[in-house]
Amino acid sequence: MPALRLDARAGRLYFAMQSLAGIGWWIGVFLSDSIRTLTLGELSPTVVAWFDIPLFVIGSALVACGVRRLVWVVASWTVLVSGGMALYATFTGLAGWGALLMIAAAVGSVAAGLLVWLGRLPTEWILFGPFAIRLAPVTSTSAHVARTTGQVIAFWGLFLAVFPVIIAFVEHRWNLHLPLPDPTRWAGAALLLAASMLGIWSAAAMSTRGEGTPLPSATARRLVIAGPYRFVRNPMALAGIAQGVAVGLIIGSWLVVVYALCGSLVWNWIVRPLEEADLGRRFGSAYLEYARAVRCWLPRLTPFLPDGEHPVTQRRSSGTAS
Template structure:
């Protein structure tokens, strides 16, 4: 057999065998909604991590590819797709039959056998097993765990953060890597990075809102259990799509790359067309009149300046014995917050030790997170501030600073008589 024919056979079998196995599992039993979501996230994680793995492999001597056609930066696209199916989509369905540890060991064993058999296409280096172990650690095992958690509805916050990472990597970073534009440096790069972070903030906050309030994720096959009208959704119906389009537009300007505009157009067309039609029908079916009322008052793309009055109400519990807390309560009151009640913390049935924000369905935040939630009831500018200070890391730093200036934990008690019965300010 000629080397060209042998290489073609390896590439053909490498692609179609995993696809046929995956198709057979789907025909045997159609994937349920959560299984479909598991297939999507596992495949997305595999793609996002296999690309840098294979770009890095030649520099370490793990392996190199020898192919002609259908390749990008030396990576054969058909084998990349096959690897995504083998380590992403296929194991997400095989979780029906095997537990995660056994499935991970089985797939690594299969890959160790197949890699040397692809000799005409893949040239293995001395330490290729180290690359195999690295791939299993950063690609296969996380993909399996994501699929398992998604199938079983577990660790929703971790899944949302992962989906946000996948969205940024596959919809922003990877297309830019493929296009390869010249990246600016110096003050222009710093200013651009800040603008991009600001543009992406509502989308990230919206994804977190799905997990924290709705108990779901942005994936249509793993949606929130409740209609989410708080957070960014109190200002605009499509905060994640809006953020993505704005990020692409900013990148097109910063990188001076007109092709990036096509990404913005594609995202907008998808959101206006397929997503709006499909997701709108689902939401109308699940939430009925609540969705209709929300849709009639909140625009899909252009944000409101003040939040929708019909959004989920919140209660901010403030210690009436704390001068700093009373100042904060007055600050909120004079700005006429929408759908926010401010009440003495001492009236709460539990002993509260920090500023506390609650919703009617029992969700609770304290400290800086409570402040961030309350800021959403003012206007879009203050809401952006709240979403920024509530980011992990930032929140902890702000909380430490606040504690240092007197906002530390202390039990809330009834107003003291020697203060004349300090009361919270009446709503404006």
């Protein structure tokens, strides 16, 4: 079965599905007290429906039928409602499931709106400013190691501590918490240890062998096929996703686990194609041979043994060696 092509047709298909989902949800709201309470709390369904049915349900259906100019009406309304529902759920502790569903709908509406409007997802927008791909400066190995160490501390602190704490707070405040069995905490601790060791091993290989760091803003100048990179192409990403899942298991938050898995989708579908395109431009056949031999996510059982590492010889570009 061919993969779905992300173009304007895919965007319209999303809006068609969103319209049908909206119809189903509103039927549930008026027929079920449980659905109404979980998703709207004490808000009046009649008042909300007066605005939401034309702007969300009917608007999505019209976009699906080709009324392109309504894309941003629907997307703007969905973003506005998701923000309002998030505030309502945070202040009252009610309608948490409604807030979560509307946040998901807002993300989907914006992405589908870009597909309808531009015919594609402008993934290059994600790599800008401090996140833009740039070659690391020529400096000593110790300087690359120090810079990589700082990156690891900052990113692990942000993505594995600050964000999970906020998400766990929201999960409890919005009454979304679902208790996990106690053994999952021990499994999470073991996974966190293994994933962290993989992340450190990957960072060490990148900074000592690649003349750069794992981040695109100071990307490696050499193609690194050493350490864990002999087994899997993106060990840093694999480690980070596993760490996020592990933290969710340790603190008993299913929403943190979902956050980590969603991050893997963003990385795989948005960041990875940009990095791999850059690596192909800079390292040519050497990278293509490596990519054919070593998978992105599933590690090899035996290490890949190239002839050697390959310095950048092409025009100035940037990307990470992963």
